[in-house]
Amino acid sequence: MPLMERLHSKDLIGLEGITREELELVFSTADTFREFLDRPIRKLPTLRGKTILNMFFEASTRTQASFDLAAKRLSADTVSVSKKGSSVEKGETLLDTLRNIDAMRIDAVVIRHSAPGAPLFLARNTEASVINAGDGLHEHPTQALLDMFTLRGEMGDFKAKRVLITGDILHSRVARSNIFGMKAWGAEVVLCGPKPLVPEEFRAMGAEVSWNLVEEIPKADVIMALRIQNERLSESYFPSIREYRRLFGITADKMALAKDGVVLMHPGPVNWEVELDPRVTEMVKTVILDQVTNGVAIRMAVFYLLMAGSKEEEDGAVA
Amino acid sequence: MGQLLRGARLFSPGDGLDEKRDILLEDGRIARIGEIDPKGHDLIELKGLVLMPGFIDLHAHLREPGEEYKETIETGTLSAKRGGYTTVVCMPNTRPPIDDPEGVRFVIKKAKEAGHAKVLPAGAITKGREGRELAEMGLMAAEGAAMFTDDGSWVFSSSVMRRAMEYASAIGRTIASHPEDRSLSGNACAHEGPLSVKLGFETAPREAEDIAVSRDIFLSGLTGARLHLQHISSTGSVELVRRAKDVGLPVTAEVTPHHLLFTYEALESYDTVYKVNPPLREEKDRDALLAALSDGTLDAIATDHAPHSPFDKEYEFPLAASGMIWLEMAFSALYTFLVLPGKISLERLVESLTTGPAGVLGLDDLGRIREGAVADLVAWDLGKEWEVRGLASLSRNTPLLGKVLKAKPERIWVDGKDGKDGKDGNEKEF
Numbered sequence: 001m002p003l004m005e006r007l008h009s010k011d012l013i014g015l016e017g018i019t020r021e022e023l024e025l026v027f028s029t030a031d032t033f034r035e036f037l038d039r040p041i042r043k044l045p046t047l048r049g050k051t052i053l054n055m056f057f058e059a060s061t062r063t064q065a066s067f068d069l070a071a072k073r074l075s076a077d078t079v080s081v082s083k084k085g086s087s088v089e090k091g092e093t094l095l096d097t098l099r100n101i102d103a104m105r106i107d108a109v110v111i112r113h114s115a116p117g118a119p120l121f122l123a124r125n126t127e128a129s130v131i132n133a134g135d136g137l138h139e140h141p142t143q144a145l146l147d148m149f150t151l152r153g154e155m156g157d158f159k160a161k162r163v164l165i166t167g168d169i170l171h172s173r174v175a176r177s178n179i180f181g182m183k184a185w186g187a188e189v190v191l192c193g194p195k196p197l198v199p200e201e202f203r204a205m206g207a208e209v210s211w212n213l214v215e216e217i218p219k220a221d222v223i224m225a226l227r228i229q230n231e232r233l234s235e236s237y238f239p240s241i242r243e244y245r246r247l248f249g250i251t252a253d254k255m256a257l258a259k260d261g262v263v264l265m266h267p268g269p270v271n272w273e274v275e276l277d278p279r280v281t282e283m284v285k286t287v288i289l290d291q292v293t294n295g296v297a298i299r300m301a302v303f304y305l306l307m308a309g310s311k312e313e314e315d316g317a318v319a
Numbered sequence: 320m321g322q323l324l325r326g327a328r329l330f331s332p333g334d335g336l337d338e339k340r341d342i343l344l345e346d347g348r349i350a351r352i353g354e355i356d357p358k359g360h361d362l363i364e365l366k367g368l369v370l371m372p373g374f375i376d377l378h379a380h381l382r383e384p385g386e387e388y389k390e391t392i393e394t395g396t397l398s399a400k401r402g403g404y405t406t407v408v409c410m411p412n413t414r415p416p417i418d419d420p421e422g423v424r425f426v427i428k429k430a431k432e433a434g435h436a437k438v439l440p441a442g443a444i445t446k447g448r449e450g451r452e453l454a455e456m457g458l459m460a461a462e463g464a465a466m467f468t469d470d471g472s473w474v475f476s477s478s479v480m481r482r483a484m485e486y487a488s489a490i491g492r493t494i495a496s497h498p499e500d501r502s503l504s505g506n507a508c509a510h511e512g513p514l515s516v517k518l519g520f521e522t523a524p525r526e527a528e529d530i531a532v533s534r535d536i537f538l539s540g541l542t543g544a545r546l547h548l549q550h551i552s553s554t555g556s557v558e559l560v561r562r563a564k565d566v567g568l569p570v571t572a573e574v575t576p577h578h579l580l581f582t583y584e585a586l587e588s589y590d591t592v593y594k595v596n597p598p599l600r601e602e603k604d605r606d607a608l609l610a611a612l613s614d615g616t617l618d619a620i621a622t623d624h625a626p627h628s629p630f631d632k633e634y635e636f637p638l639a640a641s642g643m644i645w646l647e648m649a650f651s652a653l654y655t656f657l658v659l660p661g662k663i664s665l666e667r668l669v670e671s672l673t674t675g676p677a678g679v680l681g682l683d684d685l686g687r688i689r690e691g692a693v694a695d696l697v698a699w700d701l702g703k704e705w706e707v708r709g710l711a712s713l714s715r716n717t718p719l720l721g722k723v724l725k726a727k728p729e730r731i732w733v734d735g736k737d738g739k740d741g742k743d744g745n746e747k748e749f
Contacts, residue, residue, distance in 0.1 A: 016517075093633040115635030116519035117589025136637070138519025173519060204513030 007305050011123040011130040014139035015180040023185055027149050029301035030294070037073070037297055046308055047076035050107040054080040055097075056133070057113045062268065062292065063133055063143070067110045070299035076307075079106075094118060098125050108307055111135075129306040134173050143267055144177030146298040148185060150291050151222060154263050159186035164216050166248060167226030167275050168197045168237075174267045175226060179207045192216050193248050194238040213248050217257045224265040225250045225275045241274055251277040255284060263287060321345035322735070323357050326366035327698055331688035332666035333372070333674025342370065344694040347735035352690055365698045368729055371669055372686045373405025373436075373695030375676040377495075377573055378470070378549060378621035379646060381407070381438070383429060384422075385414025390626035390713050392426065396435035397711040398624075398646040400738055403728045405436050405695035406685060407646070408676075410470045411443040418443035418454040423462040436733060437695075439465035439680070444483045444494060450474045453483055460490050465680055468495035470549060471596075473531050475501070477538065484544035493571075493679060495547040498531030498556070499597065508637045510583045510598040518586060521637065525604070528597055529555035536563045539570055547679050548572040550623050552597040554607040561616045571679045573621035574608050576649045580656055581605075585718070591632045591639035592718045595623070609657070613667055619675040620668070622649050626714030644717050647710050651724035654701065659725065694735035703727040 007022055036042065052071045056064050064080070071078045101109055101122075108129040111119045116138035123130035134140040151158050163182055169175045169191045182189050183206045190208040191198050203209055210216050217223070228244060238244050245251065250264070255277075264286045270276050281288075322344045329340050329352070343351040343360065381395035392409075399407045409426060411417035417426060423440045430438035442459035446452045448469040456467055467487055473496060474480040480496075487494045507523030509515040515522045532548055536559055539546035548560060551572045563570040577595055582602050585593040593599060611617045625642020632639050645652075650672065657663045673686030684692045705727050707719045731738035 093630060094635055095629075095633040113635065115637050118635045120589050121635070136519045137521070170516070176517065176519065199516065201511070201513045201516035205517055 010306060011119070012141050012302055012306060013120050013123055013130065013132050015141045015144055015177045015184065016139070018181060018184050020184055020186065023145075023148065023181065026145055026298070026301050026305065027152055029304060030149050030297045033073075033300040033304075034294065034297035037293065042073055043075060044073065045075050046304060047071070047074040050076045050307055051105070052076045052078050052108045052110060052303070053101060053104070053106045054078060055109060055111045056080070056082045057111070058134065060112055060133070062295075063112065066292070066295040067133060067299050070296050070303060073296065074300055074303055076303065094121055095125065098122055101128060102126055108303065131302060131306070136173065137171055137176070138173055139177045139180075140173040141177050141181075142295070142299055142302060143174050144181045145302070146291055146295040147174075147178055147224065147265060147267065148181050149298050150265070150287050150294045151263065153290070153294070154285070154287055155221070158222070160188070161221040162188045162190060162219055163222040163224065164190045164192060164220035165224045165226060166192045166213060166250065167228055168232055169193055169202060169226070170197045170199060171229070171232070172226050176205070178224070179205050183207075190216055190220070194244070196237045197232065214254060214257065217254050218259065220262060221259065222263045222265065223250060223258070224267070226267065227269065227271050228275050245274060249275055249277060250280055252279045252283060255280050258284065261285070265291065267291065321350055321360050322363055322737070323355055323360040324363050324365050324370060324696070324698075325357070326364050327368045327370035329688050330369050330371050330669065331673065332670045334687050334689050336688055342688070344696075344732065344735045347694055349688065349690055349692050349694050352688070363730075365730065367700070368698040369701055370688070370696055370698050371403070372673040372688055373697050373731065373733065374403050374650065374672040375406040375408075375680070375686050376404050376622050376624065376646065377408045377547070377619050377676045377679060378575075379407045379409050379624040380412065380626065380642070381409040381426075382626055383413060384425065388713070389628055389631070392429040392438060393433040393435070394711055394713050395624070395626070395646065396430060396433050396438060398644070399436040400731055400733070401711055401728065402645075402647040403650050403697040403699065403731065404646060405697070405731065405733045406439060407436050408439045408441050408465055408680070410468065411441055412448060412471045416443050416448050417441070418446050418448065420455060420458040420462040423459045423464045427463050435738070439463065441466045441468050441470070441495065443467065444469045444474055445479065448472055450476060450479060453479070453486060456483075456487055456492065457490050460492055464492070466493045466495050466547065468497065468549065470495065470497045473497055473499045473501065477534060480535065481538050481542060484538055484542040484546065488542060488544035491681070493545040493547045493681065495549050496531070496535045497549050498528050498535060500527045500530045503527040503530065506637070508594060508598070509586055510600045512583060512601055514583060515586060518589070520586070523598070525553035525555050525600065528553050529559065532556045532559045536560075536568060536570055539563070539568050543569070545569045545681075546571070550575050550578065550597055550621065551617065552578045552600055552604060552608070554604050557607045557611045557616060561611065564616065571618040572616070573619040573676075573679070574612060574617045575623045576620060576645055576653055577623075577643060578608055579605065579612070579620070580652065581718075589636050590718070591634065591636055592643060592716055594636060594639050594641050595625075595643060596641040609662055612671060613663055618671065618679055620649070620653065620671040621676065622646055625716075626712055627716045628714060632716050642716070644710070644712050644714050647712060648707055648717070648719055648724060651705070651726045652719060654726045655724045694732055696732045697728045698730040699726055700729050701726045
């Protein structure tokens with residue numbers, strides 16, 4: 001296994017600034033683990049003796065399970081803390097939380113938090129590796145890595161391919177991480193949805209911005225639909241579900257305009273009949289469940305690349 | 320018998336004064352300026368120092384009563400004095416808020432006991448700063464309230480604001496407004512721009528400020544009342560203030576040191592020390608603020624000194640408290656980072672800390688060096704370098720900790736009294 005290399009940081013906070021070489025390293029590592037997951041005995045001793053803390057300050061089933069499974073497949077011990085809301089509601093500052101982590105001698109922390117920057121704050125103040133499992137509207141790097149890994153499995157090198165991301169971009173950390181990652185890989189990224197949810201500020205991140213889905217669908221090689229949350233409706237980001245579905249939903253009539261071989265993705269959970277018409281999944285290649293399996297392999301790769309080996313080896317590898 | 324200060328360069332741009340003269344202080348006032356016979360007076364040599372009027376801060380949070388763990392009137396005014404301020408207007412968003420005459424009396428009494436800088440309390444416009452019913456502005460003014468503001472929240476009802484302005488103008492007081500339309504800014508913790516959207520912050524556009532500024536200016540036109548706009552931070556607000564002044568409305572405006580020195584690029588670190596309200600904006604806003612300060616559109620630099628304990632700041636960015644402390648190093652930082660590199664003139668900097676804010680308050684004999692004016696004076700060593708540490712404030716929320724700044728006050732007089740406090744065992748006497 002080509003696993004002597006390392007990522008440039010002890011943490012994975014986001015994909016902003018990641019290089020194509022680093023992405024290739026993550027994907028080739030994940031290839032190995034992905035193959036291994038199809039074997040009858042799916043456990044490796046790689047991280048035996050290491051402890052990983054899953055800290056989820058926001059509800060999550062799939063992501064938390066995926067991280068937990070990835071850790072266990074690598075023989076790491078895992079501790080999970082699920083707390084709704086923030087540390088502040090417990091009367092504890094994030095720094096207090098951090099001091100507790102250090103006191104527990106944890107090797108890596110997986111954190112999901114409603115506040116952007118919370119994982120970075122932890123990373124700066126602890127020796128443990130910090131892996132961002134989603135921070136507010138900021139980033140969700142492992143989701144984007146698994147999206148790209150899935151795409152790579154489906155299409156091979158998707159460099160120069162046109163990826164259309166639809167829906168609530170403004171409130172999506174998945175979109176932000178995918179923009180950074182896919183741009184670093186060399187793909188084109190187009191964002192489409194109602195203008196209040198797809199503001200022009202995203203152009204500064206290297207993405208194209210469109211408010212007309214019918215125009216964009218025929219040009220896309222990949223379509224990724226993001227979940228629309230009902231609360232956006234009450235906040236007046238768009239007028240009705242009916243109108244959203246008509247203008248921005250990935251419906252059968254719109255997909256009829258798509259290229260042959262277009263790949264449809266969704267980071268889940270799907271709000272069927274809002275952003276995605278179930279009939280569409282019968283029309284084109286969808287990879288939604290592959291995304292879930294690949295999630296475990298990607299998270300194993302991330303744990304491995306950040307945690308395996310001793311500190312001395314790591315320093316040697318960097319040099 | 321008075322105190323004869325000799326050898327200093329007298330620098331008071333508001334009085335057109337910049338020359339080496341003797342100055343005699345008697346009975347808390349400046350008795351004479353010129354060639355003065357030292358006989359019968361205490362002679363104080365200030366050779367090599369620049370004597371300026373004591374500064375006036377229109378906007379400080381002294382946190383007392385209610386949040387004495389962040390700051391007290393004693394520590395806040397000591398910080399002020401060490402920063403060259405002789406007068407501080409403190410904001411009423413204490414716990415409980417200063418919205419009645421008893422509150423005003425309490426603050427003034429505490430400030431007198433502390434005996435550092437003078438404190439002029441700002442009273443709340445509305446009871447509980449809730450924006451609904453007028454607070455007892457007349458009774459508060461009688462106790463010494465210098466202006467009225469619901470700082471921290473904008474009086475959302477245009478009708479309540481109209482009545483407040485009418486009422487305040489009849490008792491000769493300025494209404495100061497914290498311009499922020501919360502129906503647009505919502506839960507935002509950052510200025511809206513490509514960087515903050517990328518970083519995943521909930522953001523608010525400049526227009527949340529501009530809309531509020533615009534309404535308040537119209538109401539000043541309607542009522543004829545003096546309106547002071549607090550911590551102006553956007554290109555649009557600057558333009559609105561400029562136009563209001565062009566048509567002769569009695570509108571004044573202040574800017575904070577942080578909006579003159581920093582931009583929202585600092586948020587890339589997610590460091591909560593840079594969380595302030597209004598939020599740090601973009602380079603073009605900072606440029607507009609500097610230009611407006613230079614051309615006089617902005618009347619005053621007001622610190623918005625906002626002490627917070629580490630406990631208030633160590634939260635996640637959206638939950639952390641807003642604001643930074645300034646009193647002890649505002650002038651030094653502005654001198655070091657804006658005057659020395661030639662971004663603003665020393666004249667405009669000093670005006671915006673002296674005659675500028677005095678004009679906002681309608682106090683003609685403060686912030687001046689002229690015969691008959693109140694003897695609030697500071698002798699500065701403009702060349703002296705010092706490191707920001709060991710601050711008198713109870714709080715440490717400033718990005719300047721450990722930084723080396725130029726300019727340090729060597730002596731200070733408040734109402735003609737030599738401002739030694741004996742509490743600083745270091746190199747300073749006061």
